[in-house]
Amino acid sequence: MSELATKAEKLNASDELAAKRAEFVLDDVVYLDGNSLGALPVAVPGRVEDVVRRQWGELRIRSWTEGGWWTAPERIGDRIAPLVGAAAGQVVVGDSTSVNVLKALVGAVRLARAAHGGGPARDEIVVDATTFPTDGYIAGSAARMTGCTLRPVAPSDVPGVLGDRTAAVLLNHVDYRTGRLHDLPSLTAAVHAAGAYVVWDLCHSAGALPVGLDEHGVDLAVGCTYKYLNGGPGSPAFLYVRADLQDRFDSPLPGWNSHAEPFGMREDYEPAAGALRGRVGTPDILSMLALEAALEVWDGVPVDAVRAKSLALTDFFLECVEAYVPAGGVECLTPRAHAERGSQIALRRAGAGEVMRRLIERGVVGDFRQPDVLRFGFTPLYVGFADVERAVRVLAEVLAEVPAEVPAEVPA
Numbered sequence: 001m002s003e004l005a006t007k008a009e010k011l012n013a014s015d016e017l018a019a020k021r022a023e024f025v026l027d028d029v030v031y032l033d034g035n036s037l038g039a040l041p042v043a044v045p046g047r048v049e050d051v052v053r054r055q056w057g058e059l060r061i062r063s064w065t066e067g068g069w070w071t072a073p074e075r076i077g078d079r080i081a082p083l084v085g086a087a088a089g090q091v092v093v094g095d096s097t098s099v100n101v102l103k104a105l106v107g108a109v110r111l112a113r114a115a116h117g118g119g120p121a122r123d124e125i126v127v128d129a130t131t132f133p134t135d136g137y138i139a140g141s142a143a144r145m146t147g148c149t150l151r152p153v154a155p156s157d158v159p160g161v162l163g164d165r166t167a168a169v170l171l172n173h174v175d176y177r178t179g180r181l182h183d184l185p186s187l188t189a190a191v192h193a194a195g196a197y198v199v200w201d202l203c204h205s206a207g208a209l210p211v212g213l214d215e216h217g218v219d220l221a222v223g224c225t226y227k228y229l230n231g232g233p234g235s236p237a238f239l240y241v242r243a244d245l246q247d248r249f250d251s252p253l254p255g256w257n258s259h260a261e262p263f264g265m266r267e268d269y270e271p272a273a274g275a276l277r278g279r280v281g282t283p284d285i286l287s288m289l290a291l292e293a294a295l296e297v298w299d300g301v302p303v304d305a306v307r308a309k310s311l312a313l314t315d316f317f318l319e320c321v322e323a324y325v326p327a328g329g330v331e332c333l334t335p336r337a338h339a340e341r342g343s344q345i346a347l348r349r350a351g352a353g354e355v356m357r358r359l360i361e362r363g364v365v366g367d368f369r370q371p372d373v374l375r376f377g378f379t380p381l382y383v384g385f386a387d388v389e390r391a392v393r394v395l396a397e398v399l400a401e402v403p404a405e406v407p408a409e410v411p412a
Contacts, residue, residue: 004319004320005386007316007385008316008384008389011316011385015384017301017305017380020301021382021384023041023042023043023297023381023382024039024042024297024381024382025039025041028363029363029365030363030364030365030387030394031365031382032364032377032378032383032387032391033365033367034227034228034230034379034382034383035227035344035377035378035379036227036367036375037233038226038227038228038229038294038379039379039382040230040232041230041293041296043293043296044232044293046293047290048286048290048293051067051286051290052286055067055069072093072288072289072292073093073094073257073279074089074091074092074093075292076093076288076292076295077275078091079298080093080238080295081240082303083207083211084211084213084221084223085210085211085303086213089243089274090240090241090243091240091275092239092279093225093236093237093238093288093291094237094239094278094279094284094288095236096236096237097134097201097222097223098134098138099237099280100222100237101134101135101139101199101201102142102252103251103278104199104221104222104241105125105170106145106252107220107241107250108167108168108199108219108220109122109148109167109168110146111197111219111245111250112166112167113167114250116195120164122195123147123148123167124149124150124151124166125142125143125149125150125151125167125170126158126161126162126168126196127139127152127169127170128155128158128172129152129153130154130172130175131170131171132172135170146167155171155172155182155187159187162191163194164194164195166191166195166196169187169196169197169198170198170199170201171187171200172201172203172204173200173204173342174204174208174344176204177333178346179341179342179344179346180335180340180341180342181335181340181341183339184200184211184212184218185212188200188216188217188219189216192217197220198218198219199219199222200213200218200220201221201223202221203224203227204227204228204342204344205223205342206223206224206225206227207228207229207230207306207379208228208342208380209306213240218242219242220239220242220245222237222238223238224237225294228343228379231294232287232290232291235288235294236291241275241277241278246274247273249278250271251278254271255279256281257280257281257283258279260273297381301381310378310380312385313383316385317388317391317392318332320388320391324392324396325392325395325396325399329349329396329399331348332345332347332348334346343379345375345376346373346374346376347373349404350372350403351404352368352371353368353370354402355368355395356368358398358401358402359395362398364395376391
């Protein structure tokens with residue numbers, strides 16, 4: 001057994017979260033793609049069967065009240081709230097991340113304009129220039145809807161471009177491609193100093209590291225639940241609206257579910273109080289209740305412990321890369337400083353698509369981003385240190401097989 005394999009066994013033996021692995025459906029594959037789709041929690045299949053067979057099949061319409069379907073969006077939101085550092089009553093679950101980004105960003109522009117009604121026009125939306133493409137698309141649409149100019153800026157440059165024209169700023173907590181962790185406290189403070197409102201995308205941080213939404217005074221935030229929260233493919237996203245902004249939050253998607261009197265069927269719209277005004281239409285109950293069951297794995301798990309293990313896993317991964325992969329074999333795109341690292345490692349290598357294909361064939365599952373990035377996500381609830389050592393050992397074998405120089409295509 002190699003020295004690193006022995007070290008992995010010792011680290012596993014002292015891992016306080018190791019027992020959590022048994023709460024997931026896992027085989028012998030090393031699964032390092034939880035930053036795209038989390039593994040299936042053991043409790044979910046039985047819960048979904050009950051929802052389908054008993055609640056839908058037997059209780060039918062009665063389940064809206066007897067099964068708690070109607071209150072699921074805010075009830076499940078309250079389960080997510082502690083994982084992102086929020087008090088109860090500020091998170092609602094429903095719709096996709098993209099839909100929630102639109103709600104939050106347009107809502108942020110409206111908040112800014114209402115707050116500065118007598119001052120300079122707030123007609124600019126600043127967006128993370130390195131953002132996940134959909135966030136950029138939605139930001140562009142929000143700008144057109146509100147008559148704003150869209151200004152893409154690298155997160156590190158955001159403080160320098162803020163001014164009395166800035167209405168809203170949309171930022172990613174963790175860069176989806178490189179795994180870089182952006183400074184949420186200082187960027188939030190900079191946005192507030194300019195009199196603007198900030199929207200944070202937490203898709204790659206919720207369930208992987210402390211966020212501190214309340215502590216840092218974040219205005220609005222969105223996030224998906226199918227990555228580190230393990231809610232299942234297409235599970236509904238969440239929307240956070242800070243408590244003191246809720247009575248002023250003007251959603252661009254008012255629906256009957258967010259009406260103060262949803263069954264009144266009134267022609268005029270009156271928004272509900274609290275986070276409920278972030279709802280739109282009928283909740284997607286099957287996936288929502290699957291998510292609720294999935295969140296049970298978080299019972300008794302401190303987010304700080306998850307973060308500590310995440311950093312230990314990624315540190316060990318980089319240590320194994322340095323030991324097993326010849327110098328220059330890959331380029332690490334993820335910052336090594338803990339304060340700048342999320343819960344993934346991104347490596348650049350020519351031929352990355354073929355490298356990942358072969359890794360998956362050999363039981364190591366990560367993912368590939370065009371044109372040359374290998375992404376490895378570390379979900380501390382079920383990834384262990386022996387998984388990490390095995391993954392890098394197999395990676396070194398595959399890298400030795402796949403040419404580092406990809407020949408140019410020959411014209412037809």
